Amino acid sequence: MEWLQVIVGPDNGTPSVAQFCARAVILFLYGILCIRIAGRRTFSNLSPLDIIVAIVVGSNISRAMTGKAPFVATIVATLLLVVLHRLVARATVHANWLGRLVKGKPVTLVRDGQIDRVAMRRQDISDEDLLEGLRLKRAEHPSDVRLATFERGGKISVVPK
Incomplete structure (x- = not known):
């Protein structure tokens, strides 16, 4: 050494x-x-x-x-x-x-166009954060979404209607 x-x-x-x-x-x-x-x-x-x-x-x-x-x-x-x-x-x-x-689990934020505000509060996601995540996936409004999930990696995934 x-x-x-x-x-x-x-x-x-x-x-x-x-x-x-x-x-x-x-x-x-x-x-x-x-x-x-x-x-x-x-x-x-x-x-x-x-x-x-x-x-x-x-x-x-x-x-x-x-x-x-x-x-x-x-x-x-x-x-x-x-x-x-x-x-x-x-x-x-x-x-x-x-x-x-270690990684957590995914959290549903929008189901069939309905926003889960309790889940958003628990994850510290504002309305603007959610709308940004939707826009990035080419969805204009929560009503256009069948499912939006806050994934374990910190991104919002979107399944359109």
């Missing part, structure tokens, strides 16, 4: 310019590795869990880059987090109860 210390410098925030550059290259490649391990889904349809993992990974990489956290320990812990995220994501495919726990 001494060779790595020579390349990336000390963990006390005082690496040389060359060592900071080495950290940048290593962490760039490491970030790509983390994205590949986490999977494409992590950064496309972001669930709350995906967002948290993305923020923590970015924060950890930043701290490792600036020397504010031990380099090796930080990247190992970050990799563990990414692998755990991947395992939980895979497990949710096979265990519906876990999927509901």
Whole structure:
């Protein structure tokens, strides 16, 4: 591990310019590795869990880059987090109860043109948010909709009449 210390410098925030550059290259490649391990889904349809993992990974990489956290320990812990995220994501495919726990469940907002205002309040969706979601799916008014659902990924899906 001494060779790595020579390349990336000390963990006390005082690496040389060359060592900071080495950290940048290593962490760039490491970030790509983390994205590949986490999977494409992590950064496309972001669930709350995906967002948290993305923020923590970015924060950890930043701290490792600036020397504010031990380099090796930080990247190992970050990799563990990414692998755990991947395992939980895979497990949710096979265990519906876990999927509901981690991702939530879809909520019906409009059924046969009738708006469910209680569901909208519970999900913090305003009338304007709903109408925007409908317009994005080419529905002008709730009366044009057979079913509108607030999906687990945070988007509104629409089935027209």
